[in-house]
Amino acid sequence: MIISKKVEFSASHICRSERLSDAENQRVYGAASNPLGHGHNYIVEVAIEGQPDPVTGMILDLKDLKEILEARVLSVYDHRLLNREVEPFSRSGGLVPTVENIAVDIWNRLVGVIDPTGRASLFSVRVHETAELFVEYRGEGA
Amino acid sequence: MTVHLSRRYGFSASHRLHSQKLSEEQNRLVYGKCNNPNGHGHNYEVELTVAGPVDPITGRMVDLVSLDRVAEEQILQPFRFRNLNEEVEVFRTAVPTTENLAGEVDRRLRAIWREVFPEGPVLEKVRIWETERNICEIHPTYE
Secondary structure, three states: OOOEEEEEEEEEOOOOOOOHHHHHHHHHHHHHOOOOOOEEEEEEEEEEOOOOOOOOOOOOOOOHHHHHHHHHHHHHOOEEHHHHOOOOOOOOOOOOOOOOHHHHHHHHOOOOOOOOOOOOOEEEEEEEEEEEEEEEOOOOOO | EEEEEEEEEEEEEOOOOOOOOOOOHHHHHHHHHHHHEEEEEEEEEEEEEEEEEEEEOOOOOEEEEHHHHHHHHHHHHOOEEEHHHHOOOHHHOOOHHHHHHHHHHHHHHHHHHHHHHHOOOEEEEEEEEEOOOOOOOOOHHHH
């Protein structure tokens, strides 16, 4: 059984790779390559897989999940410039904060801390960058 | 690592659900008000899901410029503000239900996919919303 929780954060980013020329950055990222940055209201859907506890009827305590998402994702990402303030995007030569890389990074921050008892596990992380674009990562090839 | 990216597009079009293989009465029974001889329209939404590894340099899994161009050329331009029954060849005979529309989008994309994306990613899923409550999903298969 899978249960999903949705949270939001707002952040700015610049989609530019230091390893590409200006022309290549423009071709690959288009308007998103603006060196001054731009932002989105991101929506993160976290899906958890497990069996409901026979006593509580819950796969995991959603209050705990809320706290984990707040501590591990929102406090890190919300109202930040990702290229400057959030690892693994902020270090020199770091990853480009595309929605693909954001989904993988959020997975990496959550996997292993969702439920220490092992009843529930992280199934997927879906990050919506706009109403027209989202990425899902299920830890494949991690 | 494999990620799954979904991109959504919209187009508006008109259609009439009417099968040449059914009688007038059967058509009315099967399709109800969608069988209105004058046709009607929808704001369709199409969601394409593609899957593959993330490029370590660009951080992208698919070239969105190419994906948008393919969607524009193969789906949006041929369908946008069209009467599907009259102006899209396949629907001169096939009934333009959401199911058949999803099948046609899948067929058009698969026909050019390898040429546009020779090294991946793969087209994993096509979803079409006819209305907010009427959605069809197809998982393309490759020979």
